[in-house]
Amino acid sequence: MRIVVNNVEKRFMDAKKRDITALQNINFTIEEQEFVVLVGPSGCGKSTLLNIVGGLLTPSGGEVYFEGVASGKPPRLGIVFQEIALFPWRTVYENVIFGLEEQGASKQVQREKGKHFIDMVGLTGFESAYPKQLSGGMRQRVGIARALAVEPDLLLMDEPFSALDAQTRTLMQEELLSIWNRTRLSTLYVTHNIQEAVYLADRVIVLSRHPGQIKEVIHIDLPKTGRDQEQHRAASERYTNEIWQLIRHDAQEALKEG
Numbered sequence: 001m002r003i004v005v006n007n008v009e010k011r012f013m014d015a016k017k018r019d020i021t022a023l024q025n026i027n028f029t030i031e032e033q034e035f036v037v038l039v040g041p042s043g044c045g046k047s048t049l050l051n052i053v054g055g056l057l058t059p060s061g062g063e064v065y066f067e068g069v070a071s072g073k074p075p076r077l078g079i080v081f082q083e084i085a086l087f088p089w090r091t092v093y094e095n096v097i098f099g100l101e102e103q104g105a106s107k108q109v110q111r112e113k114g115k116h117f118i119d120m121v122g123l124t125g126f127e128s129a130y131p132k133q134l135s136g137g138m139r140q141r142v143g144i145a146r147a148l149a150v151e152p153d154l155l156l157m158d159e160p161f162s163a164l165d166a167q168t169r170t171l172m173q174e175e176l177l178s179i180w181n182r183t184r185l186s187t188l189y190v191t192h193n194i195q196e197a198v199y200l201a202d203r204v205i206v207l208s209r210h211p212g213q214i215k216e217v218i219h220i221d222l223p224k225t226g227r228d229q230e231q232h233r234a235a236s237e238r239y240t241n242e243i244w245q246l247i248r249h250d251a252q253e254a255l256k257e258g
């Protein structure tokens with residue numbers, strides 16, 4: 001699905017009742033089958049923007065169009081957050097089919113799709129396990145399978161791997177790219193991690209802060225399979241460095257402000 005973000009603005013009231021412009025003049029498009037990553041310093045409005053695109057927050061100005069229709073909400077949305085809220089009393093299978101139940105899918109469809117997406121995230125054999133019996137990486141996989149199972153028009157991911165250790169994170173990035181290559185869903189992904197952005201994205205949108213605005217959009221001209229191969233290393237490092245130079249000053253300012 002093609003999503004157009006048109007002139008979006010978001011203002012909040014802070015604790016002292018002052019008006020804060022969190023986002024201003026935000027214009028971009030997520031093309032059909034495109035993986036777009038938002039990066040930027042702490043507090044630049046990444047999560048706010050992701051929530052607006054998902055219809056979870058209302059913009060103060062502007063609109064988001066889905067295939068040309070300003071509906072406020074994408075027709076079918078898959079969401080994966082940093083702390084995936086799995087239902088602790090439900091098994092892996094029951095968590096994965098949750099959205100299908102909500103959609104009123106038949107038991108047979110639930111079984112077929114449940115099996116398919118559990119298999120896709122490599123959790124076959126763990127269908128009857130409960131979330132507390134799983135590692136952090138496995139829980140994130142359940143969350144990804146649950147988001148994919150509703151076959152969303154748009155996949156939103158907000159720092160999905162930031163609570164994982166570095167090795168698990170690398171493995172999950174590889175797995176996500178492999179899953180994405182099979183589903184090719186329009187995706188909006190938020191991360192602090194520039195290497196992760198360069199590894200996953202078709203395009204990286206760099207935001208600046210106070211107010212959050214688009215500083216630069218960088219097209220990552222690397223193949224979506226075998227991106228981590230030696231022959232692409234120099235180009236990946238160049239992109240990473242380019243993006244870091246764009247963020248560096250704002251990140252230092254964010255650090256000073258705490």
Ligand SMILES: Nc1ncnc2c1ncn2[C@@H]1O[C@H](COP(=O)(O)OP(=O)(O)OP(=O)(O)O)[C@@H](O)[C@H]1O
Pocket residue numbers: 012013014020022040041042043044045046047048049192
């Ligand atoms: N509900 C709210 N009420 C008031 N201000 C808010 C609210 N939500 C966000 N903000 C402010 O809007 C700005 C953007 O916040 P947001 O969480 O979107 O940034 P972010 O880039 O995702 O940050 P981080 O990288 O630290 O998660 C910040 O200044 C934040 O304090």
